[in-house]
Amino acid sequence: MARNAEKDQISREKRLNQILDCALEVIALKGIGSVSINDIAVASKVSVGNIYHYFKSKDEIFDEILRRGQTAYGQFVSETEALELPALDKLSLICSGWLSTRNHWAHTLLIHSARLSETSLPSTRSQVTERFTRNLVPITNIIKQGQKEETIIDGDPLELAFYFVSLIQGLTLQRMPGAEVPAPIRVEGVMHLLDKRKRMD
Amino acid sequence: MARNAEKDQISREKRLNQILDCALEVIALKGIGSVSINDIAVASKVSVGNIYHYFKSKDEIFDEILRRGQTAYGQFVSETEALELPALDKLSLICSGWLSTRNHWAHTLLIHSARLSETSLPSTRSQVTERFTRNLVPITNIIKQGQKEETIIDGDPLELAFYFVSLIQGLTLQRMPGAEVPAPIRVEGVMHLLDKRKRMD
Amino acid sequence: MARNAEKDQISREKRLNQILDCALEVIALKGIGSVSINDIAVASKVSVGNIYHYFKSKDEIFDEILRRGQTAYGQFVSETEALELPALDKLSLICSGWLSTRNHWAHTLLIHSARLSETSLPSTRSQVTERFTRNLVPITNIIKQGQKEETIIDGDPLELAFYFVSLIQGLTLQRMPGAEVPAPIRVEGVMHLLDKRKRMD
Amino acid sequence: MARNAEKDQISREKRLNQILDCALEVIALKGIGSVSINDIAVASKVSVGNIYHYFKSKDEIFDEILRRGQTAYGQFVSETEALELPALDKLSLICSGWLSTRNHWAHTLLIHSARLSETSLPSTRSQVTERFTRNLVPITNIIKQGQKEETIIDGDPLELAFYFVSLIQGLTLQRMPGAEVPAPIRVEGVMHLLDKRKRMD
DNA sequence: AATGAATGAGTATTCATTCAT
DNA sequence: GATGAATGAATACTCATTCAT
Known part of the structure; x- marks a missing residue:
């Protein structure tokens, strides 16, 4: 274990919030019907693929x-x-x-x-x-x-x-x-x- | 000239209503976000292509x-x-x-x-x-x-x-x-x- | 009905065969695991979208x-x-x-x-x-x-x-x-x- | 030097076998077409990244x-x-x-x-x-x-x-x-x- | 060595719109 | 007018591979 589990957990939590906050922001801006995963990725500065690391869909x-x-x-x-x-x-x-x-x-x-x-x-x-x-x-x-x-x-x-x-x-x-x-x-x-x-x- | 302009107009009006009524019906049923032109075409029994004779988009x-x-x-x-x-x-x-x-x-x-x-x-x-x-x-x-x-x-x-x-x-x-x-x-x-x-x- | 139903049916049948034959050809060439819909579309000279007109998946x-x-x-x-x-x-x-x-x-x-x-x-x-x-x-x-x-x-x-x-x-x-x-x-x-x-x- | 090269070698060999055996197991279970690196990682209890220490691809x-x-x-x-x-x-x-x-x-x-x-x-x-x-x-x-x-x-x-x-x-x-x-x-x-x-x- | 987060290219599928008949 | 085939751009999601720690 070269990594710090506690730190990982915290950074995970941070990312989750980051994605969710930015997603809400984008929804507020563009409306729910026209928000794409890509929009969320760009807004939260997280790559598309990585979003699926944190959320199933x-x-x-x-x-x-x-x-x-x-x-x-x-x-x-x-x-x-x-x-x-x-x-x-x-x-x-x-x-x-x-x-x-x-x-x-x-x-x-x-x-x-x-x-x-x-x-x-x-x-x-x-x-x-x-x-x-x-x-x-x-x-x-x-x-x-x-x-x-x-x-x-x-x-x-x-x-x-x-x-x-x-x-x-x-x-x-x-x-x-x-x-x-x-x-x-x-x-x-x-x-x-x-x-x-x-x-x- | 077997056709007469007035009759055409009436039939056009009918078609318009037919499409609009059925479209509303479908929206009420499936929700606005998931209604496709095809849904409307099927519901109103008007072909997809023909819908574009009556509406631009x-x-x-x-x-x-x-x-x-x-x-x-x-x-x-x-x-x-x-x-x-x-x-x-x-x-x-x-x-x-x-x-x-x-x-x-x-x-x-x-x-x-x-x-x-x-x-x-x-x-x-x-x-x-x-x-x-x-x-x-x-x-x-x-x-x-x-x-x-x-x-x-x-x-x-x-x-x-x-x-x-x-x-x-x-x-x-x-x-x-x-x-x-x-x-x-x-x-x-x-x-x-x-x-x-x-x-x- | 400005179209000829029988002719439509025939052309539909032709397209089906065209797609299936070319798909088999491509499978024979590239192996089933690496055949994409795009490959089939290119091989059969039918657009990707149109393939889904004929097949659900x-x-x-x-x-x-x-x-x-x-x-x-x-x-x-x-x-x-x-x-x-x-x-x-x-x-x-x-x-x-x-x-x-x-x-x-x-x-x-x-x-x-x-x-x-x-x-x-x-x-x-x-x-x-x-x-x-x-x-x-x-x-x-x-x-x-x-x-x-x-x-x-x-x-x-x-x-x-x-x-x-x-x-x-x-x-x-x-x-x-x-x-x-x-x-x-x-x-x-x-x-x-x-x-x-x-x-x- | 607490570590010794021979021991490392043995452990490397063990890991290799571990990965290969489990990979075969997974292939047998899921079929070759649908086995991902992640599947192999999970099955062999070796992290994704670490697998790439042992295999190029x-x-x-x-x-x-x-x-x-x-x-x-x-x-x-x-x-x-x-x-x-x-x-x-x-x-x-x-x-x-x-x-x-x-x-x-x-x-x-x-x-x-x-x-x-x-x-x-x-x-x-x-x-x-x-x-x-x-x-x-x-x-x-x-x-x-x-x-x-x-x-x-x-x-x-x-x-x-x-x-x-x-x-x-x-x-x-x-x-x-x-x-x-x-x-x-x-x-x-x-x-x-x-x-x-x-x-x- | 070991971990798992991060990346981004690739894939199947959908759908508004256009076009030939 | 009427039909439905044809198009292609857009989209959600996957996954081999790399990277920072």
Whole structure:
């Protein structure tokens, strides 16, 4: 063994991140449908062949980006739920966090593409949907809290959570570069839709 | 001259519709990314070569589907605006019309794909966005009406219209076949978010 | 219909033969392992893309060559069995027919490759073996006839037929270009092995 | 100097054998066409890079396997020739030795592949054929002996030897896994073809 | 010597578009 | 207009070989 196993592991991890980060960047730039392995190779400065050292296929790259994205988002949402804050503030944090983060629409696209494409394995699709559903739970809980605090409008909390997330995703898709719809997207505006108190003015 | 120009024109129009309708059908079935000209040819029972008598390119087909879809939707929204009804009822009509119509998510996908893909001409993209923006106007007007009637929550009407449409589109994307998120989508639920009176219960 | 369906069918058949014949030629020249679709395209003067108009995959081409080869051989063997001749003469005909026909070793290679390669579908493999086995029957019958005529040595006729064919195939493989083993291959020599009368000299 | 050159040499020899043995194993398992350097590396537990310390190229590995196989077979045949036995018994030994040894069909395949493939150097091909021809000599001698003993049928001894080996190789190829032709392969059956006495029954 | 990451040329296959009939 | 054969560029993936450590 002339090599250092630990160092190898670290450099492997680095390369993985390098490829995934650059791939996401390229997807964000060119759209998922027209990203080729070559694009990813060029962007990440890793040779085409070497990419296949780290990933079995292009789809595996997409899957992994998705998995990481959804997992990170899930963690963020869970942590936010656990904060000692009014429900509306928690949702505001989530909303602004999502809308302000660059590349979130690339993730959103990936989610929808993965669910859609005939080619992606059924296992991929069901995993994406499962993670999506799981990530709905903390938001549902926050909405329950808000309803107790009488700051969030009535209704099935799961349904409201679903609408909340769908709205944010819908807005995210509108933010695609080159699609400048001349209408504002503001966190307070979105929160307003759920805010019970505002209605009594 | 056994042929007459008018008849030719009619038959041409029929063929166009035949191709476009079937193309949309196939997109709805297979997803936009994996629809080939051959798929469209088979589905519409028009030979591959003949399709190019009616359309310059595959992209032109997509553009035309989009144009027709957005135009039809714009007309529907305008007509709904003109009805003698409370604002909330108008929005309900629009919402249920959209959510109940099969293939609307194929349209939604097309809109987002068109805006996105590098390959699609800038002209296509700007036209799509322009039509989208124009179709926002009647909804904005309905919301203004609702605010006067004190049935719709306060806020910039254009912004609210934008949220309304984005939410509906976001929900539409969730309805993709094979993406069964276990949460309900109900017209009244959506309307609830805009309903001012509900807040005072 | 501006086209002539019958003519289309004929030209299709021509192209199929053209591709298959040239493919066999190239296999005979370069060996099955190193024949690319491009080689076949160049040899048959059909564009790469167009080859896929006629065949689903490279393997399908190989399968079809094999099928035709084995079928033709089977017919030849059956017809030979039906002749009004002494058994030894029939076997001589078969032996010389096989050994004198150019490209037979390419077929032999294909048979063995098909049986072997991991990639070829199990169905392919079993079909090849099944046709091989079926083609053994007429030879077995001829050997039975010869044993009745007391011109062919004793023993299980099927086993002898199997040896006869294996020997011919083995010799065929030795005839590969560039493998000039300095030993003769003669029909009478092969027949000698089965000839009962010769032993009593 | 803790290391000693002799020990190194032994270890080098061991590694060589390790690689060659495992490579043959893999060829026998996967077929020659689909064996990659990586397969060999995994099977022999030697890293890809390290294999290139021992062999200049993949082809050199194949060449060496062949050389060793043919040399070992040549030795076996020579030793058998030298035994004090009737000719028929000697041939029986050779026949059963070949047919009973696992992996012999992998060798046979290698022989034919080497002779065949355009890629293999002409030098390789001529060496293979030369060794093949040389190995024919002892068998030719045994046949001469048998003809003197009046137990083997008449005919050019070299020609008969060639047929004998070709038959055995042909039968070997039929024994490929997954090619179960429902016909027996028996040493006595094969010997029967050469046995002069049997004919007089 | 030993490792496995890196490279890049090569391969089968797809598909929008054109063309001859 | 209508057909489907023909084209060739593009793409994902493989693999023998080299290189840095």
